[in-house]
Amino acid sequence: MRRFDVDQFVTIGRRRFLKGLASSALLFSSGAITSSVWANPAFFAYPFRLGVASGDPAHDSVVLWTRLAPDPFNGGGMPMKGVEVGWEIAGDEKMRNVLQKGKALARPELGHAVHVEVGGLEPAREYFYRFTVGDERSPVGRTKTLPAPGAPVAEIRFAAAGCQRYEDGYFTAYRHMARERLDFVFHYGDYIYEYRHFVPGERDIARTMPVALDKPYTLTDYRNRYAVYKADLDLQAAHASAPFIVTFDDHNVENNFAGDMDENGTPPEIFLLRRAAAFQAYYEHMPLRRSALPRGADILAHRRFALGGLADLHVLDTRQYRSDQACGDSVKPVCKEVFDTSRTMLGEAQERWLADGLAASKATWNVLAQQVIMMRNDRDPRPEAQAFHMDKWDGYVAARGRLLKTLDDTRAANPIVLTGDIHNNWAGELKADFDDMKSKTLGIEFVATSISSGGDGFDIDATYTALLEQNPQAKFFNNQRGYLRHVVTPRRWQADYQVLETVRTPGQPIRTRKSLVVEAGMPRIVDA
Structure with missing residues (x-):
């Protein structure tokens, strides 16, 4: 497999980036929003500072994304006018064989973001794209369409990643991911963190943000926070290397938010204003289709992707419709509330949508791509005690039971659950009865660690060794940073845990800590 030349697919060098920031004070002043278009735009600083991306691939289409932001950390630095942006998509990375081109309007109402849905593409094919204004x-990005629905597929290679707190470490894992020339990347959420800016000495941090930002509440706040993250050149390289299938988790809005409630007791009608700002900024910065354009505080995030006849990927939303956390949240012994059948993680409509999709699927593998750990995960290492995290599926036992029963009732082929959030690597079995390890295994869960959140970790210690003994359904644990690479064929699913020794310094090497395999028709985890 040809290695990906990452340096050709990042926006600009670090020196030019910093030089451009110095000129940002010369940028445009703001005025009232107008429908007029800025003719003959000229910029005092490079407008593609946030890179390019593609996403939501289908067999015949893909979304191309960029955002014009010459002053990225200060609202973008654009005039309140629309700007015409040219786009091209080609069959070669030198952009000599241009297949389609057109113009899109970067609107001030959307922070001058551009989402181009390019159709008429061939299935399972590489394409390359760029923008001009x-x-x-812009730099050139690589994307790829999915195989045609139902078509035979020999192999799909993709990564699962997320949880990338800026101050906890460098995004080195993305640089390695970019070199893999993957079919796509599943990003499970926590693309940004809403915590306020920290400075050295206040806590142990690996790096500081280029600007001091407080906790975001407004649309401009969230735009600036996304700009800090998207200006990272390693993250830009990953986006430019493959299409992303994205969803969100709590830190995209507020820690442990549940539906219309945050953890601070904010009145729901007030919190929904903040959620609306967060969702708009999320849409503006992600390669999403227009079907995901938020309507106020609501956004359509659950959707389905057919990877030929090989796999159906069901992307779930475990935040927007969930009941409030049980037992007062946090890690604690279970209370009666977790067994309440009226409580939900997905909401009734999404539960039906998932059941219908699983029942209709004819794919070899059925993949639930979601956020929080689903298998039971006792967090107390003492044999005589138990404690569970109420923000995870352990806090929604009845809802988890319904989902597992749906997997069983629909006879969904080879269920695989992809998870993040917890900042550790895990692999385990989803049991019909977690108190009985002889009960039926209804699926396999692979949990990806964080890109940087939590800072440098470790392989395993005495506490986690004890936790593995407390959780016999869990077959593997590791507490280092990195990502999870999946290689899927009709016969087997291989998960490769890619880890870094440190994220405190950039440019570190990566290694495969563990490779685990599930054979089709045999719901158990074995070493590769």
């Missing part, structure tokens, strides 16, 4: 040209 005025005399400026």
Whole structure:
């Protein structure tokens, strides 16, 4: 497999980036929003500072994304006018064989973000793309369409990643991911963290944000926070290397938010204003289709992708419709509330949508791509005690029971659950009865660690060794940073845990800590 030349697919070098920031004070002043278009745009600083991306691939289409932001950490630095942006998609990375091109309007109402849904593409094919505005040209990005629905597929290679707190470490894992030339990347959420800016000495941090930002509440706040993250060149390289299938988790809005409630007791009608701002900024910065354009505080995040006849990927939303956390949240012994059948993680409509999709699927593998750990995960290492995290599926036992029963009732083929959030690597079995290890295994769960959140970790210690003994359904644990690479064929699913020794310094090597395999028709985890 040809290695990906990452340096050709990042926006600009670090020196040019910093030089451009110095000129940001010369940028445009703001005025009232107008429908007029800015003719003959000229920029005092490079407008593609946040890179390019593609996402939501289908067999015949894909979304191309960029955002014009010459002053990225200060609202973007654009005038309150629309700007015409040219786009091209080609069959070669030198952009000599241009297959389609057109113009899109970068609107001030959407932070001058551009989402181009390009159709008429061939299935399972690499494409390359770029944008132009005025005399400026973006870097070239690589994307790929999915196989045709139902078509035979020999192999799919993709990564699962997320949880990338800026101050906890460098995004080195993305640089390695970019070199893999993957079919796509599943990002499970926590793309940003809403915590306020920290400075050295206040806590142990690996790096500081380029600007001091407080906790975000407004649309401009969230735009600035996304800009800090998207300006990272390693993250830009990953986006430019493959299409992303994204969803969100709590830190995209507020820690442990549940539906219309945050953890601070904010009145729901007030919190929904903040959620609306967060969702708009999320949409503006992600390669999403127009079907995901938020309507106020609501966004359509659950959706389905057919990977030929090989796999159906069901992307879930475990935040927007969930009941409030049980037992007062946090880690504690269970209370009666977790067994309440009226409580939900997905909401009734999404539960039906998932059941219908599983029942209709004819794919070899059925993949639930979601956020929080689903298998039972006792957090107390003492044999005589138990404690569970109420923000995870352990706090929604009845809802988890319904989902597992749906997997069983629909006879969904080879269920695989992809998870993140917990900042550790895990692998385990989803049991019909977690108190009885001889009960039926209804699926396999692979949990990806964080890109940087939690800072440098470790392989395993005495506490987690004890936790593995407390959780016999869990077959593997590791507490280092990195990502999870999946290689899927009709016969087997292989999960490769890619880890870094440190994220405190950039440019570190990566290694495969463990490779685990599930054979089709045999719901158990074995070493590769």
